[in-house]
Amino acid sequence: MEIDADNLSATELRLGLPGTSSSDDWQKKPSPSVGAKRALDDTRSEASGTSPATAGDLDHDTAAPPKAQVVGWPPVRAYRKNTFQAAAAAKKAEQQQGGGLYVKVSMDGAPYLRKVDLRMYKGYRELSDALDALFTKSISAAAAAAEGGEHQHAIAYEDKDGDLMLVGDVPWDMFISSCKKLRIMKGSEAR
């Protein structure tokens, strides 16, 4: 069976979202030749509320129409879709409100606290660098005031149970979900 032009482009591997690159196929005008797609699809994509260009994030808005370009695809029952969307949104909302996103960061000796969004970082390295950047002035001031000794700082955090823990022991994901507050401690205290 020969493969026509439509399907040739369809054989390219795509990592894009369903419908994003295949939208070109969809919007071809119907031609007398066999295998043409329909022009109706642009009305359908309008109906589903997403434009070909935007990704439309399921996570951000439960009220947003389904991300899929194509109506009714993949064939997931409306009931299941609603239930899962609701669950995903609820979980996201819970995570937003719950512990571990924006946390206060206190540094001993610094006049005021800062706040960081733990979700901005992918690991301890990035967090450490970010905290260094935030507290540069205080760190160098403390270093100058110290008796020429080390200005090593230890980063500690307060977890859900209120205990002061050293940052770095547990996997990152577990850390984000249990961290309530960060505290940068002077080297001397940390020892």
Place this chain on the structure above:
Amino acid sequence: MGRGGSRAAPAAAAPPWHVLPDEVWEHAFSFLPADSDRGAAAAACRSWLRAERRSRRRLAVANCYAASPQDAVDRFPAVRAVEVKGKPHFADFGLVPPAWGAAAAPWVAAAADGWPLVEEISFKRMVVTDDCLEMIAASFRNFQVLRLVSCEGFSTAGLAAIAAGCRNLRELDLQENEIEDCSIHWLSLFPESFTSLVTLNFSCLEGDVNITVLERLVTRCRNLKTLKLNNAIPLDKLANLLRKAPQIVELGTGRFSADYHPDLFSKLEAAFAGCKSLRRLSGAWDAVPEYLPAFYCVCEGLTSLNLSYATVRGPELIKFISRCKNLQLLWVMDLIEDHGLAVVASSCNKLQELRVFPSAPFDAAEQVSLTERGLVDVSASCPMLESVLYFCRRMTNEALITIAKNRPNFTCFRLCIIEPHTPDYTTHQPLDAGFSAIVESCKGLRRLSVSGLLTDSVFKSIGAHADRLEMLSIAFAGNSDLGLHYILSGCKSLKKLEIRDCPFGDKPLLANAAKLETMRSLWMSTCSLTLGACRQLARKMPRLSVEVMNDPRRGCPLDSLTDESPVETLYVYRTIAGPRSDTPACVQIV
């Protein structure tokens, strides 16, 4: 030939065998389990027709528009249990316009009038109103079973009528319906004297229920075997309910979400330990993995596990499933991943049905490691596996060929590769060879859904080999009219064909018009059909109802459109009832 024939026969000459009284035939037919067998018997001769139809107790109407309610009542006057299905299957995915039809009211009215002894009513994909439910409660003295699947149009007010009015209710089974919450405490309307409930499934109800009332109901219904709760029941209340109903066989846990607390864990564990008869488990399960061990004591007895709404993942999930050595049915999310399915393959050797649902169907970015590997493993190690529904993002011909070789006993194979037109990811070839292997090997295949990149040649195989196939679903496949022609000219047993987004046009439809009368229904949406062909089909085949649906925004009525106009959706079904009169504006019967 009448019933009196045999009585008049003299003792010397015994009556010919076919002059036996109807009661004898009725008794004989009672041994025929399948309606299709009874139907075949009824077609043999007039006396059998009479005997069969007058003794028919169970009636299944697979398409509510295939016959009128009055036809059904006239033909089968002694029915006690009726099941009616309405909207086409693709309504589940939003492809059927709202207000399309499938009202249950005419059926309830006809039943109330002609079948006062009805005990069971099931509706699937129909519009059931509160009035319908009130009429059911008021009309049938011995009403026992109400089952509503994927229906809409009713509220808790209707449920209240059922609770208050059905003294002998045994089963109230609400599966995946859209129920409006009127804040009516319908559960409280079961009288204190009411104890006959065996099945109570309100898992799809969104609102709160009065838990005290529920506890009292569960306590006094000592025969309760199936209890499926909704999301409103907190975990500690679940434990209480289980203690009151340790005889439970099927449980739907509801949300099952709570922060881990050792006391609650012990309470749950103890409650489950008391449920020695528990065989089927399901639930919404925003479950925290730490709670899963509370189920360990029931795992070995479980034959059915539905975790398809559960977002729990990881090693705890897999450990839990691996303990369920007697599972026959497993529904999960793709969060189980390939390595989880490998464990299922080695632990659950009695598995008969597997369904794997997509956790993030619209979000390609959230990749879950579920591929063809998982299905291959399960097919290799589970000798009784016969039914599969599998959503994944990649597949190979080789995997499908292996699966086909491993499991020639498939009766239902539904594969959904999420991105349309996805080829074999190693060879970039269409998946024709893989699906062909499936139909060639699985001679008993009754239901098939194909996906991925497919050319006409796969349909040639399906048409030629899938002799027992009754239902076929096709999407984004094929490259010419030939594809549809192969299917309609082959597939001897085809009953339901549903097609979307395929380049199939008028010619194969018209060339195979007669085939459509041997089928229950045909659905084609976003294909290459014209209105003229649909009109021609309707003229040619008067016993088919040819429904054309267009996007309402594009303008109705359809009368004004020319023969060349493209048709968005075609739904054809055989009927003895003639054209229906309840179509909305965007649907026309041509």
